[in-house]
Amino acid sequence: MVGEDQQMSRLSARDRLGRMLELVPWVMSQGGAEIDEIARRFDYPSDELREDLSRVLFMVGLYPFTPDQLINVIELDTSDDNDKTQNVDIQSANHQKAKVDRIAISNAEYFSRPLRLTPAQALSLIGAAKALLTDTHSDSPLTRGLDKLASGLKMSGDEDLKVNLGDAPQEWIQTLLRAVQNHLKVQIRYFSYGRGQITDRIIQPHRVFSETGNLYVRAHCEWADGIRVFLIDRIKKLHITTERFDPPDQTNPPSAFQPRDEDPxxxxxxxxxxxxxxxxxxxxxxxxxxxxxxxxxxxxxxxxxxxxxxxxxxxxxxxxxxxxxxxxxxxxxxxxxxxxxxx
Missing domain, CATH: 3.30.70 (Alpha-Beta Plaits)
Structure with a gap:
């Protein structure tokens, strides 16, 4: 007589992976389950289930993949003289006629709920994936995965990402870039967040750059008589002059934060x-x-x-x-x- 497990066709690797991903959080939520019940609930042939629990699942875990980071499959010993739990090779125990009826799974809390990405994390993945793609029109698994991820953000997979670097008018940015290129002084009305004041200044812009998601202009400020970095979003008025200045020697890249020696x-x-x-x-x-x-x-x-x-x-x-x-x-x-x- 052919047994029930033999009547069931062997699962493909994809099917086994899918069932394993489903059963792990369920077994954890139950605090343990009977092998036969798991097999019935997830349509998982018992011999393949035992093999995957003992030969595959215990190799799954988190970096650096040390024993304390790997999933544990635990035999629940329900005998009267021993109420302890122990790690078990289910497949080996089965061949030795040491019947394992009930198991529990531990050290797999990251399977207890679906992974959810924040919009920022999803955008980072899309950007990294696009950098790896040589042909954006191919039907590769990476391309399909990228399209699915992009659809979750309500965007097209082949849509260019637009980065917003603040609310500064585009014409001001272009004016500052022209002033940097032609070494022309610029009159600005600027709000200093630190002082809570608005001041009129004449600056000699050296460079426009982005940092931490904002646009800045590094310039010599004639009002302060020193090098300052201005957040372009805080410029209230801007006017380019016809007066030229001598450009500095740009030896170091600018930074939005330039502490002085005398700063506490x-x-x-x-x-x-x-x-x-x-x-x-x-x-x-x-x-x-x-x-x-x-x-x-x-x-x-x-x-x-x-x-x-x-x-x-x-x-x-x-x-x-x-x-x-x-x-x-x-x-x-x-x-x-x-x-x-x-x-």
Missing amino acids: RVVLELAPEAAWVLEKYPVEYYEQHSDGNIQLTMPVSEVRRLEVLLLQLGTHAVLQSVEGALRMDLPKKAAQRVLRKYL
Whole structure:
């Protein structure tokens, strides 16, 4: 008599993978399940199920693929004299007539819910995939996957990505680029976020560049008598003149953040959730501790900018030390000043 498992045709590798991806979260949600029940529920021949549980699934895990990162398939021993669980080679146990009726799966929490990408993560994947494609019109698996991912973002797979670098008028950007090329002075009305002031200045623009998603112009400011970096979004008025200036020697690439030697320094202790500060702010030194916290030293060119950062971080940051005229109660004073506006 032909057994039930023998009556069922062997599954393809694709089918086995699909069933395995489905059964892992289900078994975990149940806290364990009978082998026969798993086979029936997922239409999985018992011999192939046992083989995949013991020979394939236990090799799945996360980088660096050490034993503590691999999935565990556990035999649930329900005998009266032994209530312990143990790792088991189900296929081997089956051949040795040591019947394994019930199993559990652990160390696979990342299978407990579907992976969901943020829009930013999806766009990053689309950009990386396009960089790998040599023929965007091919019917390769990568092209099809890219089209599916793009459709989830309500865009076409062959649509160019448009990056918005702020709200500065396009004609101002072109004017600044022309002034840089022809070494012409520019009159601007500029809002200084750090001082909370609007000032009229004459600048000698050296370069227009993008950084951290914004557009900047690096220039010699005659009003401040020094090199400054201006966020183009904060320019209120702009007029190019016919007066020329001598261009500087561009030896170093510009940066939006150019601390001065005389700027005071602060030391902050950040929670792991605030690690993004390392990418968004000028940090001179940082050290990550074993608990994940980060200690960093950063220059402060504008006190108001530091106040905004500390208010934004809240309990995720502790001010440990300050220099110069800065005070340790700076976060408290800033919070009180904000509250007074609403009380």
